[in-house]
Amino acid sequence: MVKTSASIDIDRPPTLVYSFIVDDFLVNYPRWSPEVKRLEALSAGPMRLGWRARQVRVDQGRRTQTDFEVVDISPPSRVAFRGIKDPYFIDFSLDSTADAGTTLIFSFELGKLGFAFKPFEKLIRYAVQEGVTRVTRNIKGLIESEVPHEPR
Template identity: 40%
Template sequence: MLGIGGTKPVAGRSEDVVACPVAKAYAFIGEGFFNNYPRWCPQVVELQELSPPPVREGSLGRQVTRDRGIDSESTFQVAAFAPASVFEIEGLSEPFRSSYAFHAESEGSTRIVFTFELKELDLVMRPFQKLIRTALQEGADQTVENIKRLLESGAPA
């Protein structure tokens, strides 16, 4: 990436309360990440766990995503793995971060806060920063909606 004169990260953030206990939500998203990620993120067309299970901080992965017919490959690592609290992946080959925070609400429900962040933009993409931010926000909203639907429909971890 051409990082002339750094830029602020561009991010999308969304949250919702899910009728599901924190432990179950974390098991689905964090512990079951390599099995379940393509279920809530349909852009993921290929996902590979590069480290031996179980998922933990430092685990490595590779993904291929397809957006508007264009495939993009990236490697990432689990940057934070704190059961019932936070699960985060961080790009190694591309500068991104995806974070899932978990907060117990009323009995049996969880507030999930999802953030997707591009840590920097290519110089040629900077004029489109506002459009990219809008797309990231729409993607974050869709991600949380998909997770909520899966968890509330009783999807197995």
Template identity: 25%
Template structure:
């Protein structure tokens, strides 16, 4: 009897997997399912929105109570720190996933208004970093979301293949929904500049 290997899955252009530091010897005992030396996936999605950066920024980084109106799988966002979005701001996302409800907490590590917001996952099924990058041309906003992530915890490692396949399409859906939401005129408007 001859064994056939399972067919390989093709990754989308938006998702790639990078192996963690690997050993040159034949085996690496630190690469088991309970190690922190697990693989990392990257998802990157860009969308152009017919609106100025200030408007898109206000929707994404200031109007947290309405984030579920444009973000897929999001039930709500809880702001865990006081004040405006800044370095050190912490948020808790309550997500609805095929595996049930999940909580994911993030901390902002970089906030440069109109340019970049970046941070890291601090609690939940994922570990890694995320970043929103903004640019503007002729009144249109180009927004790129990038996330480098890996499983956090034993259960997340067991289901990481499913997460890795699902997340790129969820991010693409969210970015398209954000564009539609902003272009329809919904969400907050940034304050008018003083003269």
């Protein structure tokens, strides 16, 4: 199993960060994770517990298609996804900071690696950590450049 996370402070309140991640997920997810080449909702309506989507990704030249679902949603502090057939778990947790900003913690777990991938576990762990760190930086950059501050 590969577990990793990254944390970053964003100069916007949790409600705005949550909205950017959850309410505008179908538009913004491919922007903060450019490996996502196609994304479609499999469930109607807004994101909620059990809501499902399908993604097509190209990671280091390898194309994959996976379906995932929301397994936890707690506005404005958390949303978590789990692969339906694929062994991964993604968690976005948001905490208020003392200066009315948000600490975003993005966690990713990749389930048990198959025997063929065991020799590459360190390399996989490094690539996953790099990706998680990049996603948090991308989210911060997009939000801070596009989402105006709420009046204080």
